[in-house]
Amino acid sequence: MLKQLLVTSLKEVLGKEFSQETLNRLIEIPKHETLGDLAFPCFELAKHYRKAPHVIAQEIACKLDHSKYERVEAVGGYVNVFLKKKTIAWETIKKVLLEKEAYGSKVHTEKKTMTIDLSSPNIAKPFSMGHLRSTVIGNSIALIAEKQGYDVVRINHLGDWGTQFGKLIVAYKKWGKKENVIKNPIKELFNLYVKFHMEAEEDASLNDHGREAFKQLESGNEDALFLWKWFRDESLKEFMKIYNQLGIRFDSYHGEAFYNDKMDAVVTMLEERGLLVESDGAQVVELENLPPCLITKRDGTTLYATRDLAAAIYRQQTYQFNKSVYVVGNEQSLHFKQLFAVLEKMGFEWRKGMAHVPFGMILKDGKKMSTRKGKVVLLEDVIKEAIQLALKNIEAKNPTLIDKEETAKQVGIGAIIFHDLKNYRLNDIEFSLADMLRFEGETGPYVQYTHARTSTLLKKGKFQIRDNQQLSFLDKEAWPIIKLLQNFPQVINQAMEEYDPSKIAKYLLDVSKAFNHYYATVKILNEEEGNRLAIVYSVKVVLKEGLRLLGIASPEEM
RNA sequence: GUCCCAGUAGCUCAGCAGGAUAGAGCAACAGCCUUCUAAGCUGUGGGUCGGGAGUUCGAAUCUCUCCUGGGACGCCA
Known part of the structure; x- marks a missing residue:
């Protein structure tokens, strides 16, 4: 990580007075490339040293170990640092060439298991756009967790009861x-x-x-x-x-009905712990700062919460999960708060590994789509249209392509998945077929197209990884690409921590934009192609792996 | 009524463990294919960051308050 380099240098200059954490917090990445690759603002130090920020910046700039950097400047209270581009570039490329699709992966020494509750459509109802969100967000989180070294159990908790x-x-x-x-x-x-x-x-x-x-x-x-x-x-x-x-595949299709014979045990457990209270004929668990959680109805039958309690206990017994996440709509936030609170009251330590990962709704004309009134858009139809449109594009743009149908499928579905994942999951989405079927601009097909470009270049340039590979030359237009490639592992980390696939989607757009700019400015298959193709190869690896983490295919040609 | 989420360009959204001139895509307009796939690239216009107050050297970002939209709130899931 590039920041760490500057943290170490600053530590040498400033000594013990500021911790690594503080320095790491203060260092920022400038918005404009004219301001360098890393910057250190000195305003907070002004109080401590009782000197003007720009004076401090000057002093630090002079004292930094210049051999590590191309250039160091003090500008208006900031220390701006320019990195040695060729060195960083080669370190980054070397790592990708060596690790290939494992670049950015993490390996845990001890086994860690995560269960993930995703998709969970209701039986006897059409698969709607709302279920698509849970399905694609959940699938991506599952893939990211696997990349981070988790054993992942994908559970389709069918609404069948x-x-x-x-x-x-x-x-x-x-x-x-x-x-x-x-x-x-x-x-x-x-x-x-x-x-x-x-x-x-x-x-x-x-x-x-x-x-x-x-x-x-x-x-x-x-x-x-x-x-x-x-x-x-x-x-x-x-x-x-x-x-x-x-x-998408699942490891379990145990829906609500599966827990039918496991409910009595839950009710008994609650009774044993003295948590059940009668209220208007129903049995409830009272909670602090939350409405009570209904366990059985007046007629003795069970409720959603009872089944989810049984499911949570069953999953802990069966899988011994470290993490257990539920990719379920935002409108059920209260239910999960109650569920977790009841498990807490039951004294289950493992409940700390559980998390609700909520997402926003698909709106129609600014309002929630109502299944009861029969007004739903069917995913099946949207997929069909997307594939057709992709096929039409291929016929027009690349009529000699070998496997048109398969590519059209990958592109059409890629567009739909990317459209859902590119925005922060809690945002509500106004349903728009036109937006979903867009293949230009910030879309899945744009990233796929960029990936296809890298493939063609590598094929035409007959690129091969060699042991004695060196990077002797770097176009200045390639520098933004290097910085992005170098950051891929951190992006995956952040996406995992926040359960947020959109971080990866946005990152892939950045990489694609940077690469397409490079492609338009620099003739790649030329005298320096050995150096350039190593970068192209690294871009391909990261785009393909990034798309895979979103659950999207990367056609070689389109 | 109580609680949760959101309000940034005409539209869709980034940016929000405070930092240097608020960014992208779409739409509009103007360019770029005799040279690696134009599903691409370059440029132009477009903003009281919902309103107000506060904390701070510095606020789109943190706090409070108000306004607007959406959602949830006991026998649905």
């Missing part, structure tokens, strides 16, 4: 037709669900029937169970098509 299935069973018995469900399962089941809610607005007793049907389901009624299992199987088949397209 609850009163809604009672409602669905009632709706199916009242209005459903077997052959329609067989023909188009999700669509037909969803229509029944929507119809149920419309009818229930007129006739409130339907809701009671729904609850009654769920109670039968939960107590093992065979008729109800048969229907439930059928709905679940058909739905999962449809979801698998989407996961295959997105290139």
Whole structure:
């Protein structure tokens, strides 16, 4: 890390009076390249030394070990440091050539396990844009964690239990037709669900029937169970098509229903610890500074929180996780606060490794999309359109490409995933098909295109890694690229710490921009191509690896 | 009513463990393909960083307050 270099030098000059941490905090990266590569502001030192900042800056600038730097300047209270570009460049490139796609990886000496709860769509409902967010954000966090040395367990906590299935069973018995469900399962089941809610607005007793049907389901009624299992199987088949397209796999599909026979134990545990309190016929756990957490309803049936408690305990027993994260929408923040608080009260130390990773909603006309009213945009359709558009682009721009269909798939899906990951996850997103299908500017295809350019260059230049490789020459236009490449490991670190894939997406855009600028200014396949191709190769490695961490493919040509 | 998240260019967003002239993409306009893929590159215009107060040598960034939008708040998940 470049900062560390200056920290060490400053320590030599300033002695013990300032700690490494303080110096590290103060050092910054100037906004303009004319101000150097690293800068040290002296305003805080002014009080300590009782001297004007610009005087201190002058003094430090004179005393720094100049042999390490190309140039050191004092400007208006700042010490600006210019690094030895060729030295840093070669160190960076050498590391990438050596480590290849392992560049930026971390290895833990002891085994560390992370479970991640992601995607978790509801059975019998279409896979909506909202579930896409949990799926792609979660998948990227899983990939980043693996890169950081974790064993990751991906859990698809299917929404396959609850009163809604009672409602669905009632709706199916009242209005459903077997052959329609067989023909188009999700669509037909969803229509029944929507119809149920419309009818229930007129006739409130339907809701009671729904609850009654769920109670039968939960107590093992065979008729109800048969229907439930059928709905679940058909739905999962449809979801698998989407996961295959997105290139996402799971280690567990244990949904809520899986915890059905593990709930009594949870209720017993709560009772044993004297945490259960009766309130209006329901059993609750009272919490400090939070609304109480409902454990069982008046009719004795369980709730979402009960199932999540059972799931958390099961996961700790099964996987002994160090970290357990839940990639679930922001609107459920309170639920997770309550869940963690109850586990805390139960005395489970391991609850400290748990985290809710929330994300913003997909809005339509500034408002939440309502599944109940049947107004949803289907991911399936969006994917189809994206691939078609990508194919059209390939036909126009690169008609001789060998595997057009596969490339179109990678580009179309890359556009959709990148669009979702490039912004901070807590921001709400206004749904816009046009934005998702954009392939120019700050998009996935832009990064993929840049990667394809590096591939072509390496192929044409017949680049090979040699043992005696040296970097004897560096274009000044390549310097910004070097600084970025050098920073890749820190970016991955930060993305992991903050569970924030957008850090990587933004970084890839920066690398792409820097490279495309270089590409436009410098003729790469030329007399110095040995040096230049080593940089191109490093860019390719970082772009490909970065895209992989987002769950996006890197076509060699497009 | 209480709590949580957000408000930066016409639009979408970066920047927010305080620092030097507030950045990008899209859209608009003007250029660049007889030379490595133009899904690219270069340039121009565009801002009271929601309002106000405070802390500080210094605030888009920290604190308070108000305004606006969204969400959550016991028998849905």
